[in-house]
Amino acid sequence: MYQQLYKQVTAWIPEKSRVLDLGTGDGEFLARLVETKKVSGEGVEKNVELATRCIGRGLVVHQGDILDGLDQYGEASFDYILLLGTFQELTDWKKVLREAFRVGRYVVISYSNFAHMRARLQMMFGGHTPVTRSMPSPWYHTSNVHFFSILDFQDFCQNLKIKEVQRAFFNQRGQLHWWPNLRAELAVSLIEADPESFSQKDADLNWRI
Amino acid sequence: MPEKKSIEGDLQDQAISEYRSDLGTTHTQIVTLPGMRTQSGYDLPELQISYQTLGQLSPKKDNAILICHALSGDAHVAGLQPKTGRPGWWDFHVGPGKGIDTNQFFVICSNVIGGCSGSTGPTSINPLTGKPYATNFPPVTIRDMAAAQTKLLDYLGIETLFSAIGGSMGGMQAMAWATDYPNRIRTCVPIASCAAHTAMQIAFNEVGRQAIMTDPNWRGGYYDEKNRPEHGLAVGRMVGHVTYLSEYSMHQKFGRKLQRPAKPEDLFPEFFSVESYLQHQGESFVKRFDPNAYLYVTKAVDRFDLLDGHSAREVLSAVKARFLVISFESDWLYSPEQSRELVKLLKRSNIPTTYLNLDTPYGHDSFLIRNPEFSRALNNFLIGEYHNLSKA
Known part of the structure; x- marks a missing residue:
């Protein structure tokens, strides 16, 4: 399911675009993008060991947290900013989004769907916080600080006047199109901001959240 | 003595009797080259450069790495010195299979001009007078040091x-290469360095310089070899040495331990181990360093400014090198913040820059100590970039 997600993201990104991968891990996906799509890619990764592996792949990587990484770049340095599996872990998502839209044109966000049917069943009948394939850690171990569903994310984008240019949903069997909020475990969206609501000045005033 | 067990800091200052280098004994040599004009406009009639090479230059001459030494370093970067048997100052990271792998790369290290370990500096003979230059030596800059290194490369027949x-200070020379000779360098690795000293960094160096210049033996720089301002230089080195360590590493090593029981002639009964260590550092440094050279080199570091009052666009738009910047979390002399400022400056000038901040607790000296994480990062970068280049 993750492989299909990565495949979809790869398909969305045109050749030779400029890509910044936030939370790039060991750089496997970014290296593949560089290889197959000839993108000029850079990564941000907090973990030294993982960042060092990125370096071994010949990638340009900034070791530090996401906000520190974004701060290194000037306006419109990238076409695509990737936040794959990291958005749920951000305590300061407002700053990150504003910075991401300052530095890049589009942002690609992938997340686990909290309203997937297995999660619903565990809540409904087990009375427990769900533990699923896409949310494998129990509540005391998870690094996620935000839990939301596909519908939640759509509302969120609407409130922030963010346009979902592309979206795709996945479960164990692959990509799916019908009833995603019930059936999908993972979702990924390619979003574009309304420039006004993300202007540096008074940004918070325009955000109704 | 605590320094016997220690693996911290500059290998030159360690009394390591059991140390074995994978390179065995290595040599430095001195070459006399045509002179150059310094940044301040003074013509040096000729240049002597002390240097060491390790490994083999590839047939395409594309694997040469210049290692630039720091304030108190010299050309002997790795391997054992023939006379003293002491290891080179970066033997931990330079050698076969090490961070900078001499099986793959041709390593060059030269002593900076203005120093005192074989290259032209204040102890050299002024051909006009037949006597040592002393303080008649022109002020040198980091860019002069890089310029002298280009002469050595010309001599060795290496274009790029x-x-x-x-x-x-070595990181500053590497950066001067990237800005001043953009066509002659592919990658640049400043480690625990910065784009320009802050007031505090200058201040520490000024304490050292004042210690030397107020030593009665200094005599305006024209001291004789038997009466050098050694006390001043030793005090300068002591201050410097403290700034290279961290509170953690000093406390780990010395705590509040006493060096020896009190003697009747002691003014104060407590003689702390850390005092003894610093005195030893000062004394051993005096044996291998010239007081005037200390003035010249510290001043060169203080004066260095990557932008030199120009805009980032003017200075950095021509740069072609790809950068790896490394800092150390516990380094309070060249702080990670300064490195991040440098990274920001480079990245915002569209220079591909990789940055690592390593969490070692040993302060500024962290880049000199044994550290597998650091070695691997360096190695990965060099191999990765060399591979990228051969693909291109």
């Missing part, structure tokens, strides 16, 4: 460096 790498 694959990389210039250096810690602290």
Whole structure:
């Protein structure tokens, strides 16, 4: 399911675009993008060991947290900013989004769907916080600080006047199109901001959240 | 003595009797080259450069790495010195299979001009007078040091460096290469360095310089060899040495331990181990360093400014080198914040820059100590970039 997600993201990104991968891990996906799509890619990764592996792949990587990484770049340095599996872990998502839209044109966000049917069943009948394939850690171990569903994310984008240019949903069997909020475990969206609501000045005033 | 067990800091200052280098004994040599004009407009009639090479230059001459030494370093970067048997100052990271792998790369390290370990400096003979230059030597800059290194490269028949790498002052030389000779360098690795000294960094160096210049033996720089301002230089080194360590590493090593029981002639009964250590550092440094050279080199570091009052666009738009910047979390002399400022400056000038901040607790000296994480990062970068280049 993750492989299909990565495949979809790869398909969305045109050749030779400029890509910044936030939370790039060991750089496997970014290296593949560089290889197959000839993108000029850079990564941000907090973990030294993982960042060092990125370096071994010949990638340009900034070791530090996401906000520190974004701060290194000037306006419109990238076409695509990737936040794959990291958005749920951000305590300061407002700053990150504003910075991401300052530095890049589009942002690609992938997340686990909290309203997937297995999660619903565990809540409904087990009375427990769900533990699923896409949310494998129990509540005391998870690094996620935000839990939301596909519908939640759509509302969120609407409130922030963010346009979902592309979206795709996945479960164990692959990509799916019908009833995603019930059936999908993972979702990924390619979003574009309304420039006004993300202007540096008074940004918070325009955000109704 | 605590320094016997220690693996911290500059290998030159360690009394390591059991140390074995994978390179065995290595040599430095001195070459006399045509002179150059310094940044301040003074013509040096000729240049002597002390240097060491390790490994083999590839047939395409594309694997040369220049290692730039820090304040108190010299050309002997790795391997054992023939006379003293002491290891080179970066033997932990330079050698076969090490961070900078001499099986793959041709390593060059030269002593900076203005120093005192074989290259032209204040102790050299002024051909006009037949006597040592002393303080008649022109002020040198980091860019002069890099310019002298280009002369050495010309002599060695190497047009382009694959990389210039250096810690602290060495990082500044590497950066000067990237800005001043953009077509002669592919990658640049400043480690625990910065774009320009802050007031505090200058202040520490000024304490050292004042210690030397107020030593009655200094005599305006024209001291004789038997009466050098050694006390001043030793005090300068002591201050410097403290700034290279961290509170953690000093406390780990010395705590509040006493060096020896009190003697009747002691003014104060407590003689702390850390005092003894610093005195030893000062004394051993005096044996291998010239007081005037200390003035010249510290001043060169203080004066260095990557932008030199120009805009980032003017200075950095021509740069072609790809950068790896490394800092150390516990380094309070060349702080990670300064490195991040440098990274920001480079990245915002569209220079591909990789940045690592390593969590070692040993302060500024972290780049000199044994550290597998650091070695691997350096190695990965060099191999990765060399591979990228051969693909291109």
